[in-house]
Amino acid sequence: MREFNLSFATDAEALLGDESYGTTITSNPSFTAVQEESPWQSFPFPEAVTACYVRLEAVSTFYDQPGAGPGGDRLGIGDIAFLVSDAAAGNDLVVTEIDVVDEDVVLTFKSKPSHNYSLWRTTDLSRSLGDWEELNDGYPSEGEFTTFTDNNLPAGTLRMFYQVRPAL
Numbered sequence: 001m002r003e004f005n006l007s008f009a010t011d012a013e014a015l016l017g018d019e020s021y022g023t024t025i026t027s028n029p030s031f032t033a034v035q036e037e038s039p040w041q042s043f044p045f046p047e048a049v050t051a052c053y054v055r056l057e058a059v060s061t062f063y064d065q066p067g068a069g070p071g072g073d074r075l076g077i078g079d080i081a082f083l084v085s086d087a088a089a090g091n092d093l094v095v096t097e098i099d100v101v102d103e104d105v106v107l108t109f110k111s112k113p114s115h116n117y118s119l120w121r122t123t124d125l126s127r128s129l130g131d132w133e134e135l136n137d138g139y140p141s142e143g144e145f146t147t148f149t150d151n152n153l154p155a156g157t158l159r160m161f162y163q164v165r166p167a168l
Contacts, residue, residue, distance in 0.1 A: 003059035005030045008051035070079050104151045109164050111146040116167035
């Protein structure tokens with residue numbers, strides 16, 4: 001998939017059908033993927049979105065039919081993950097950026113000075129939180145934003161999910 005659009009809906013809108021889907025949530029971002037060897041691509045949202053449902057609409061593929069332009073029946077979707085934040089409930093912990101640099105994953109998150117954080121990871125979101133791998137249980141804040149680098153990914157890792165928690 002090369003280009004795609006996202007639209008969001010509340011519980012009420014989703015129950016009303018296509019005509020009402022996404023009418024109260026005005027953020028409907030569009031994205032263009034880059035065809036490269038990297039197993040992950042991140043797309044920052046222009047604003048925070050609070051929704052119960054997400055609709056992904058494929059707009060174009062990487063397939064280019066000679067003389068006819070982009071199109072065709074070749075559509076590929078691997079893993080799709082959204083950062084779920086309870087920032088609206090007053091939790092200031094929000095991951096603001098995720099980068100893949102060589103074999104490392106670099107997370108940047110909002111933090112508070114003089115606080116410590118626990119960082120966890122898993123390749124399987126069906127695992128309970130207690131079964132996630134703890135990377136650090138006392139990572140110090142760097143101020144308003146903190147950056148953590150996971151430089152110990154297991155060989156052959158194609159996807160990884162992270163969680164940042166206040167350290168106990």
